[in-house]
Amino acid sequence: MKNILVTGGNGQLGHALRKAAAAFPEFNLIYTDYDVLDITNPEAVSEYFNTNTPEACINCAAYTAVDKAETEEEKAFQLNFQGALALAEACTAHQIPLLHVSTDYVFNGRSSVPYQESDDTDPESVYGSSKMRGEAAVIGTDENHIVVRTSWLYSEFGVNFAKRMKELMQERPELNVVFDQAGTPTYAVDLAAALLQILRHRMEHPETAVGGVYHYSNEGVTSWYDFAVAIKEMTGATTRVSPITSDKYPTPAKRPSFSVLNKEKIKSTFGISIPYWRDSLAECLKHI
Numbered sequence: 157m158k159n160i161l162v163t164g165g166n167g168q169l170g171h172a173l174r175k176a177a178a179a180f181p182e183f184n185l186i187y188t189d190y191d192v193l194d195i196t197n198p199e200a201v202s203e204y205f206n207t208n209t210p211e212a213c214i215n216c217a218a219y220t221a222v223d224k225a226e227t228e229e230e231k232a233f234q235l236n237f238q239g240a241l242a243l244a245e246a247c248t249a250h251q252i253p254l255l256h257v258s259t260d261y262v263f264n265g266r267s268s269v270p271y272q273e274s275d276d277t278d279p280e281s282v283y284g285s286s287k288m289r290g291e292a293a294v295i296g297t298d299e300n301h302i303v304v305r306t307s308w309l310y311s312e313f314g315v316n317f318a319k320r321m322k323e324l325m326q327e328r329p330e331l332n333v334v335f336d337q338a339g340t341p342t343y344a345v346d347l348a349a350a351l352l353q354i355l356r357h358r359m360e361h362p363e364t365a366v367g368g369v370y371h372y373s374n375e376g377v378t379s380w381y382d383f384a385v386a387i388k389e390m391t392g393a394t395t396r397v398s399p400i401t402s403d404k405y406p407t408p409a410k411r412p413s414f415s416v417l418n419k420e421k422i423k424s425t426f427g428i429s430i431p432y433w434r435d436s437l438a439e440c441l442k443h444i
């Protein structure tokens with residue numbers, strides 16, 4: 157069995173990895189969070205790697221509070237940039253692959269066609285900027301490391317839009333949700349399985365160069381409003397859900413108005429098949 161270090165293992169994606177891991181018996185996932193391994197402390201990272209010698213690392217640790225990041229820039233960069241860099245350097249020193257997770261919020265949202273990995277990044281929020289620096293640090297440290305950008309992550313674990321909507325629909329007779337931000341929701345358990353599939357491919361074909369940036373979301377395109385309506389319909393809630401424009405829902409951080417990701421590269425490189433977002437939402441709602 158291969159020992160795989162998971163950082164930020166108590167977050168949403170870390171819990172999703174626990175669920176997805178059953179289908180990957182060749183991996184022994186070792187879950188750590190900042191109490192065991194603080195990725196912003198390069199000495200601690202180096203010491204952990206020297207003592208535990210993992211054979212790959214999946215970085216789920218991140219600063220993900222998009223609005224709060226606008227006033228906590230230093231904290232966001234420390235975790236999303238310096239932390240990613242410390243892990244990338246430790247993985248390179250030990251000649252093991254790093255799988256790092258990034259976001260659709262690295263794009264400015266002005267495209268009208270799905271973003272490809274090679275498209276220019278131009279984040280409009282502190283969170284997006286900190287994640288962009290993290291990506292560059294990982295790939296700049298070692299071209300064999302892998303960055304997987306994903307979007308609109310949700311699951312039965314942690315805090316996310318789908319869980320929040322379901323709760324709000326039980327509390328409020330009416331909800332207003334933005335319809336002028338288009339993207340694709342991603343069930344974190346699907347993403348977790350895709351990450352493990354990448355690692356399996358990497359371990360089975362170590363001679364194949366597959367480092368670089370990849371996009372992964374569920375299939376399809378929607379808006380936050382349509383996502384909320386789907387949650388309402390699938391849960392049988394009676395709340396009225398109304399579409400609004402983003403200026404009617406002011407937030408400290410600007411979100412991209414279009415952040416659909418093109419996933420051809422990850423599908424063709426790793427043979428990953430991706431579920432449609434509505435099918436995954438239905439699956440997830442069975443567990444919320």
Ligand SMILES: NC(=O)C1=CN([C@@H]2O[C@H](COP(=O)(O)OP(=O)(O)OC[C@H]3O[C@@H](n4cnc5c(N)ncnc54)[C@H](OP(=O)(O)O)[C@@H]3O)[C@@H](O)[C@H]2O)C=CC1
Nearest residue numbers: 164166167168169190194195217218220257259306308309
């Ligand atoms: N959530 C989303 O909608 C999306 C997320 N992503 C990316 O996916 C990845 C996973 O996100 P998600 O699981 O939702 O994030 P979470 O915020 O749920 O999890 C992040 C985890 O990292 C932990 N952590 C915080 N500081 C440190 C540290 N110094 N060292 C180690 N661990 C630390 C957090 O602990 P604590 O909670 O105690 O602070 C938490 O357990 C991230 O890279 C994120 O940027 C991409 C697109 C969408």
Ligand SMILES: Cc1cn([C@H]2C[C@H](O)[C@@H](COP(=O)(O)OP(=O)(O)O[C@H]3O[C@@H](C)C(=O)[C@@H](O)[C@H]3O)O2)c(=O)[nH]c1=O
Nearest residue numbers: 220222259260306307308309317332333334380405411
């Ligand atoms: C709760 C709520 C949100 N909204 C809007 C606000 C925002 O524009 C949009 C999304 O809401 P949230 O703030 O919950 O989602 P947000 O934190 O922006 O989600 C992002 O998180 C980071 C970590 C990522 O990497 C992104 O891919 C994305 O998933 O919906 C409404 O219109 N009505 C509502 O009642």
